[in-house]
Amino acid sequence: MEKPMSSTLSLLLWVLAFLGFIKKKKHVAGLMNIDTSHSIIRLPIASLLLLGSKSDVKTARNILLGSGLIYVLIGTAGTINRKAFGLLPSKLTGFDLVYHFVVGAAAIYMGTRSGRMLKP
Numbered sequence: 001m002e003k004p005m006s007s008t009l010s011l012l013l014w015v016l017a018f019l020g021f022i023k024k025k026k027h028v029a030g031l032m033n034i035d036t037s038h039s040i041i042r043l044p045i046a047s048l049l050l051l052g053s054k055s056d057v058k059t060a061r062n063i064l065l066g067s068g069l070i071y072v073l074i075g076t077a078g079t080i081n082r083k084a085f086g087l088l089p090s091k092l093t094g095f096d097l098v099y100h101f102v103v104g105a106a107a108i109y110m111g112t113r114s115g116r117m118l119k120p
Contacts (some may be wrong), residue, residue, distance in 0.1 A: 001059040005110050007053035009067065009103065013046035020057035031034030032099065035090045045070060071104030 012026050019028065020039030045067050052063030078092035078100065079083040092100075 002057055002064060002096060002110055004063055005107070006049045006060050008047050009064075009107065010049035010053060013042045013049065017042040017046060031093055031095040033088060033090055033092050035088060035097050038090075040086050041074075041087075046095050056064060061111045063111075064107045068104045068107030068109075068111055071100045073104075075100030 002076075016034055017039040020034040020036055020042070023034055026033065026035045048063050049067055053061040055063075074084060075097050077087070078097050081092035084092065
């Protein structure tokens with residue numbers, strides 16, 4: 001389950017990063033921040049998640065855990081300051097915050113709990 005989630009998140013981040021580089025507007029449909037600086041942050045995370053989808057389960061879990069922690073950190077920073085303390089030029093929306101916390105929590109869960117109760 002870890003590898004498909006890693007692959008899916010990687011694809012999502014690649015698409016969002018690509019949109020951030022080609023789109024002139026700062027938000028998709030007024031909901032989600034896709035500015036260039038946010039896209040630059042997404043690229044290494046997307047690359048690691050892609051690596052996780054091609055690696056063994058332990059590596060995939062570690063990458064999901066790290067990515068989830070980064071997402072929760074971005075969501076927390078955005079909750080305190082909508083521009084994430086100057087890291088993002090356009091403000092995070094409420095949708096962005098929910099997205100970061102939900103995806104971050106799911107990735108942390110998959111990185112820490114998934115499959116550990118099952119016998120190999």
